[in-house]
Amino acid sequence: MSYLRSNIAAMNGYVPGFQPADIASWIKLNTNENSYPPSPKVVEAILAELGTDGKRLHTYPSASSEKLREVAGELYGFDPSWIIMANGSDEVLNNLIRACASEGDEIGYIHPSYSYYATLADIQGARTRTYGLTDDFRIAGFPDRYEGKIFFLTTPNAPLGPAFPIEYIEELAERCAGMLVLDETYADFADGNALELVKKCTNxxxxxxxxxxYALAGMRLGLAVARPEIIAALDKIRDHYNLDRLAQAACAAALLDQTYLRACCEKIRKTREWFSTELRTLGYDVIPSHGNYLFAAPPDRDGKRLYEGLFDRKILVRHFSDPLLCHGLRISIGTQQEMEQTLAAMKEIG
Ligand SMILES: Cc1ncc(COP(=O)(O)O)c(C=O)c1O
Structure with missing residues (x-):
């Protein structure tokens, strides 16, 4: 179709994780959602914003998500001018590429990591370069000076699980001529994060x-922390009303309820450690994870066989056909009860 840009005509679209229609009849461990509900304060805030007559919905929401930037700034120790709110972190990843990479420019990332970076680069007409990982979990062959416009570092890494040490990330920032984007989607489940590097390193x-x-995949909420000049650029690109009223109410309530967040993450971390130990006892190869998921390979290294066995028992996990990953599965950590059922199913499959 000649009216399409050639890169759009040629590209494959992103394929999101499978969302079954009869979702309640599955143990759903394939897209790293949270099996626990969000804070009850989130539900209260949404209902209060909606009111009994939905009357507030006829006016636009705050275009700049002003209150949320204040709440997030306070939480992370930054002035609101260093924060931008997004309709899911995917939105801000997209806008970072749009802001920094012109057609033909390079963006880089680790393979395996989040495959959506490649789709976003394709949309922009940017080139991609991928780097593998060494056995001690460093980037293989990363140049002394990386000249790409953006390097995306997923930390903790998904789908594998480990987080990169902060000293190493700082060294990478010094070696990047362009921007180093730390995708900390899973940082709340880790022992630490790299937020302080936003103040320390300009890129x-x-x-x-x-x-x-925060268990809010269904609301589509994310954010970025960066220097004000970068935030100002991202602000020009985003849809001006990118967060609807209900999402803004939910987001403020969620960020303010840190007690609930910490308790929820702690439960998941505990279950993750229990599940890792149990799988190792069964002879599985389990990579230590800092996220709400594990990458685990069964003793026969046949990830597909195990995926199918679990699927037949209505347990949905993630199997990748990629040769680097097909020997194992990425399994989201659900409730303790869901993981006990999953373990029993894995024992039965053998
Ligand atoms: C590494 C990584 N980055 C970003 C995202 C997107 O998250 P969001 O739901 O905030 O758009 C995901 C979602 O699975 C992810 O795994």
Whole structure:
């Protein structure tokens, strides 16, 4: 079709994780959602914003999500001018590429990591370069000077699980001529994060999501922390009303209820450690994870066989056909009860 840009005509679209129609009849561990509900304060805030007559919905929401930038700034120790709110962290990843990479420019990332970076680069007509990982979890062959416009570092890494040490990330920032974007979607489940590098290094941006730790995948909420000049540029690009009224109410309530967040993450971390130990006892190869998921390979290294066995028992996990990953599965950590059922199913499959 000649009216399409050639890169759009040629590209494959992103394929999101499978969302079954009869979702309630599955144990759903394939997209790293949170199996626990969001804070009850989130539900209260949405209902209060909606009111009994939905009357507030006829006016536009705050275009700049002003209150949320204040709440997030306070939480992370930054002035609101260093924060931008997004309709899911995917939105801000997209806008970072739009802001920095022209057609033909290069963006880089680790393979395996989040495959959506490649789709976003394709949309922009940017080129991609991928780097593998060494056995001690460093980037293989990363140049002394990386000249691409953006390097995306997923930390903790998804789908594998480990987080990169902060000293190493700082060294990478010094080696990047362009921007180093730290995709910290799973940081709330880790022992630490790299937010302080946003202040220390001029080219570091951190992105966060409320989809996982805050159990709000259905609301589409994310954010970025960066220097004000970068935030100002991202602000020009985003849809001006990118967060609707209900999402803004939910987001403020979620960010303000840190007690609930910490308790929820702690439960998931505990279950993650229990599940890792149980799988290792069964002879599985389990990569230590800092996220709400594990990458685990069964003793026969046949990830597909195990995926199918679990699927037949209505347990949905993620199997990748990629040769680097097909020997194992990425399994989201659900409730303790869901993981006990999953373990029993895995024992039965053998
Ligand atoms: C590494 C990584 N980055 C970003 C995202 C997107 O998150 P959001 O739901 O905030 O758009 C995901 C979602 O699975 C992810 O795994």
């Amino acid at each position: 570091v941006v951190v992105t966060r999501s409320l989809s996982k730790s």
